Amino acid sequence: MNKYKYTKHFLLIFLIFFFSSSLSYAQYTDKWISLKYETVRHKPNRFYFKKVIDERQDKAKIGLIYGLNQSEKHLKLSGGVIKSFQNYFNKSITKDTSCYPILFSINELGVDERIENQKVKGKCKIKISYSYLRDSSVVELTDFQNAITYTRTQGEYNNYETLLSKVIEKSVKYFDEWMTENYDKNPKLIKSLNLIVQQDFGINNPEKGDTIFWSPTRKMTWADFKGAMPRNTKYSAQIFTNFEYSAPLDLVDGILTVNLQMKVYMLKSASWTSSTTLSDYSIAHEQLHFDLTKLIVERFKQKAKKILTVDNYDSELQLLFIEMYREMNRIQKEYDSESNHSVNVFGQQKWQSIAMEELRLLGVR
Numbered sequence: 362m363n364k365y366k367y368t369k370h371f372l373l374i375f376l377i378f379f380f381s382s383s384l385s386y387a388q389y390t391d392k393w394i395s396l397k398y399e400t401v402r403h404k405p406n407r408f409y410f411k412k413v414i415d416e417r418q419d420k421a422k423i424g425l426i427y428g429l430n431q432s433e434k435h436l437k438l439s440g441g442v443i444k445s446f447q448n449y450f451n452k453s454i455t456k457d458t459s460c461y462p463i464l465f466s467i468n469e470l471g472v473d474e475r476i477e478n479q480k481v482k483g484k485c486k487i488k489i490s491y492s493y494l495r496d497s498s499v500v501e502l503t504d505f506q507n508a509i510t511y512t513r514t515q516g517e518y519n520n521y522e523t524l525l526s527k528v529i530e531k532s533v534k535y536f537d538e539w540m541t542e543n544y545d546k547n548p549k550l551i552k553s554l555n556l557i558v559q560q561d562f563g564i565n566n567p568e569k570g571d572t573i574f575w576s577p578t579r580k581m582t583w584a585d586f587k588g589a590m591p592r593n594t595k596y597s598a599q600i601f602t603n604f605e606y607s608a609p610l611d612l613v614d615g616i617l618t619v620n621l622q623m624k625v626y627m628l629k630s631a632s633w634t635s636s637t638t639l640s641d642y643s644i645a646h647e648q649l650h651f652d653l654t655k656l657i658v659e660r661f662k663q664k665a666k667k668i669l670t671v672d673n674y675d676s677e678l679q680l681l682f683i684e685m686y687r688e689m690n691r692i693q694k695e696y697d698s699e700s701n702h703s704v705n706v707f708g709q710q711k712w713q714s715i716a717m718e719e720l721r722l723l724g725v726r
Contacts, residue, residue: 392426392434396449397526405537407544411462411493413446417470423525424472427481428517436472436521449529461550461615463536464499466490469506472521485509485524489532491539495671500549505535545612552615554671558662559622562607575625575655577726581648588633596702597639600647601631602654604689606661608678619674621665623658627651645713646703652716653696657689659723 424436438445446465469488474481486508492501507528513520543550563574573585586598604625611618632647661681668677700708720726 390428390432390434391422391437392428392521393437393439394522394525395439396445396529397522405533405540406460407540408461408463408536409457410447410450410465412464413443413450414464414466415442416466416468416490417442423470424474424521426472426474426483426518426521427476427515431476431515442467442470446529449526461493461540461552463502464492464494466492468504472524476515479515481513481515481518483511483513485511485521485528487528487532489536491536495552498672502549503536503539505532507531507535545614548612548617550615551612551617551671553617554669554674555616555618556666556669557618557620558666559620561658562622562624563626571629572626573629575627575651581627581644581651583634583637583639583644585627585629586632586634586637586647587629588631590633590635597636598634598643598647599632600627600650602627602651604654604658604661604686606678606682608675617671617674619669619678621662621678623661625651625655625658643703646700646709649696649709649713649716650693652720653692653712654689655725656716656720656723657685657692659720659725660688661685663723 420442422435422437423442426434426436428434440448446467450465466489468490469486472483472485474483486506488504488506490501490504492499494500509524509528511524561575563569564576567574567576567579573579581600586600602625604623606624607622609620611620664681664685665678668681670677696712699705700712703709717726
C-alpha cells in the first residue's frame with residue numbers, strides 16, 4: 362500500500378517535471394515592430410480601405426525569425442495586425458467617402474527565415490483579397506500576392522518594418538492600377554442601377570420599308586396588308602405584330618444606366634387580307650391586335666422599373682421579355698376568342714374599352 366503511494370507520487374512528480382521542461386523549451390521570445398507609415402508614397406484614387414480583415418489562422422504573430430545566437434523569435438506587430446494596418450492606411454491614404462469603400466482582406470502575411478550556410482535567408486510575403494459591400498452583399502474584386510526575399514548575416518535584424526511596408530505599398534499600388542483599368546468598365550464596380558425608359562423606336566417616324574412601328578397617330582389601312590393569303594383559311598384577314606427591346610449600357614462613377622428602348626411593330630409582308638375593301642369595323646379589329654401588343658410593351662416597362670437589380674439586370678430583362686412575350690400571345694388569343702375574330706360585336710367592344718382605358722392610364726393615349 363505504501364509502496365504504491367510512493368510510486369504514484371514519483372510518477373506524478375516526473376510528469377510535472379517533464380511537461381514543465383517541455384513547455385519551457387518550446388517558449389519563444391517576441392520581437393515587436395511597427396509599420397513605417399512614411400515609406401508609403403502612393404496615393405490611390407477612387408477608393409479607400411474601409412476595413413481590414415485578418416483571415417489568417419494564426420493571428421497572433423506574423424513570422425518566425427532568428428536573433429542573436431540563432432535564438433528563435435516570434436515577429437509581432439504592435440497593437441495587432443488589424444489595428445496596425447488600419448492606422449497605416451489612415452495615415453497614408455486620404456479617405457474620400459464618395460469613393461469605393463474597399464475591404465482589405467489579409468489571406469497571408471508573414472516573415473519566414475531559415476539558416477543556410479551560416480546566413481539567414483528570409484521571405485516577406487503578403488496575399489490580399491479586395492472586395493466591397495454592395496447592398497449588404499460582398500462583391501469580390503481581385504487578389505494580389507507578392508514576396509520579397511533577402512539574405513542577411515546572423516544576429517539581430519531591424520529591417521522588418523521596411524520589408525512589410527514595401528509589400529503593403531505594392532498591394533496598394535496594384536489595386537490602384539486595377540481600379541484605373543477597370544473603373545467605368547467592370548460590371549463588378551456597379552454600385553447602383555438607373556433605368557431610363559426611352560421613347561419607343563420609330564414612334565415619330567412609324568413607317569420604314571416593310572415595317573410599321575406603332576404610333577398613336579398612324580393607324581392601319583388595308584393597304585398595309587401585303588402578305589399572301591394562305592390557302593384553306595376561314596379568316597378574311599390577319600395582322601402580324603411583334604415587339605423587341607434594346608438596352609444599351611452606360612457606366613459612370615459606379616452608376617449603371619440602362620437605356621431601355623422598345624420596338625412595337627407590324628410587318629406588311631407577314632400580314633394579309635382577302636380584300637382591300639373590307640369594312641372599317643374589320644380593320645379596327647386588326648388595329649386592336651396592334652394596340653394590345655403596345656399594351657404588353659407598356660406593362661413590360663412598368664415591371665422592368667421594379668425588378669431590375671444590379672447583380673442580375675441582364676438576365677432579369679431577358680426573363681421578363683420571355684414572360685411578356687407569352688403574355689402577348691395569351692392575350693391575343695383571348696381577344697380573338699371573346700370577339701370571335703370580330704364577329705362578336707359585344708366582345709369586340711369590350712376589348713376595345715379595356716385596351717383603350719389601360720393605355721390611357723399608362724399615359725399612352
